[in-house]
Amino acid sequence: MQFGISSYSFQPLLRRQEISLEGVFEQIAASGGTHMELATMTVGQSPETMMEYELYEDAETRRRLEAAAENSGVALSGLCIPASFIDEDAATRRAQIDRAKRYVDLCADIGVGFLRTDVVPWALRPESYVQVEALFPVIVEACLEVAEHATSRGVVTSIENHGFLMNSSERCRRLVQAVDSPNFRMTLDVGNFLCVDEDPLMATRNCLDIARFVHVKDFLLRKRYPGPGWLETLGGRHIVGTVFGFGDLETREIVRAILSSGYDGYVSLEFEGNEPTLMGCDTGLANVIRIFDEVTAELAA
Structure with a gap:
């Protein structure tokens, strides 16, 4: 077992520039952690522009991350990106899928084995089961395309029980089963099940066999x-x-x-x-x- 901290945990300090990226790695090392999971939104300019910020276009931040990992002894374990694969505009949806595939390439290039992508906006609350069922095959298609690319690059992609629509243990299991790829698994967040009023212990037990990364909170x-x-x-x-x-x-x-x-x-x-x-x-x-x-x-x- 390897214990570490997500950069998301340090977001308030990073936003106020009270800690640097290098400082995050050093803090994790001092706390006894061996890895950092990077949420790309924590190195963007602001929450309002996080969907526009792209780490794969930011060579300087990439260089700093690699140097900080080496200097601190704290490995960069995975990347987490915001994404949405359900836009009704075909060009926008295609851009989101291609963007996720570029992050797969970034992971492979820097030796990171895991990429968690959102599949719908975090704040989207389902209006009805009809809406969820209509969106489901669209999400499956996108996740499969990204997973197939990840297979070619040796990266595991994942869905997280995150937000309100693509959450609950059964819904996440259903998505992993439908995509049916060893390179598409689950980032299991033990606390997020509460967002949809599911018992965290029971839900965690239900998903551990498909988990390749675990968030604790x-x-x-x-x-x-x-x-x-x-x-x-x-x-x-x-x-x-x-x-x-x-x-x-x-x-x-x-x-x-x-x-x-x-x-x-x-x-x-x-x-x-x-x-x-x-x-x-x-x-x-x-x-x-x-x-x-x-x-x-x-x-x-």
């Missing part, structure tokens, strides 16, 4: 509106991020499920809470490593 969960700053789930509950181990997820049982499944790949912490960023990342990763170690010992006893 924690949320506070409330049935009634607790005030501003909380995300409303599809079912009308409310969640907010917190330090891993501080929230309402059954973190120890989720870790037990991961270990019992035989998964032995990258585990990436995503911290998105209101606590100070460095505290959330450092304490969160320490809790991740501690809980994995404790449960490993329990399973071996």
